[in-house]
Amino acid sequence: MLSSRMQDAFNSQINAELYSSYLYLSMSSYFADRNLPGFANWMRIQAQEELLHAMKFFDFVMERKGRAILKNIETPPAEWKGPQDIFEAAYKHEQHVTALINNLVGLAMDEKDYASNAFLQWFVNEQVEEEAAADHIVEQLRLIDQSKGGLFMLDRELGQRVFTAPATNSEGT
Numbered sequence: 201m202l203s204s205r206m207q208d209a210f211n212s213q214i215n216a217e218l219y220s221s222y223l224y225l226s227m228s229s230y231f232a233d234r235n236l237p238g239f240a241n242w243m244r245i246q247a248q249e250e251l252l253h254a255m256k257f258f259d260f261v262m263e264r265k266g267r268a269i270l271k272n273i274e275t276p277p278a279e280w281k282g283p284q285d286i287f288e289a290a291y292k293h294e295q296h297v298t299a300l301i302n303n304l305v306g307l308a309m310d311e312k313d314y315a316s317n318a319f320l321q322w323f324v325n326e327q328v329e330e331e332a333a334a335d336h337i338v339e340q341l342r343l344i345d346q347s348k349g350g351l352f353m354l355d356r357e358l359g360q361r362v363f364t365a366p367a368t369n370s371e372g373t
């Protein structure tokens with residue numbers, strides 16, 4: 201059984217993951233509108249991954265006999281200055297999510313909720329990958345430095361990303 205503090209915190213995280221999905225979907229739409237289908241594809245898959253993160257939290261709350269109380273999802277931005285601005289925003293957003301996950305781990309430890317702590321470790325590892333993936337593309341965009349040829353090549357590369365769903369149970373992996 202989840203404590204009410206832990207349940208509230210998990211409910212906030214469900215909302216944060218759904219917002220992440222909304223944010224990346226908005227970024228996908230921006231890229232599609234600017235004829236960069238590969239970038240749009242990468243962001244669309246990122247949005248799918250975030251939905252899956254939200255569902256992992258949702259399922260875990262259910263498993264622990266809690267209630268998932270759903271809240272309003274904030275409106276994400278719709279405009280950016282260009283690809284580099286977007287990926288810098290995505291990297292910053294992932295750093296923010298990492299801080300949220302770390303706070304959840306801290307709360308689970310305070311509450312001596314070892315099951316939640318174990319569950320959260322999947323997200324601790326996932327955030328390392330999430331930050332690295334966004335940062336890698338920021339660095340590539342810096343190298344390209346707005347060259348049209350470079351942008352075209354990167355768009356082709358990002359168009360190859362495919363969605364692979366990890367296990368949705370609380371053990372992750």
Ligand code: FEO
Pocket residue numbers: 217220249250253294297330
């Ligand atoms: Fe669900 Fe990108 O963190």
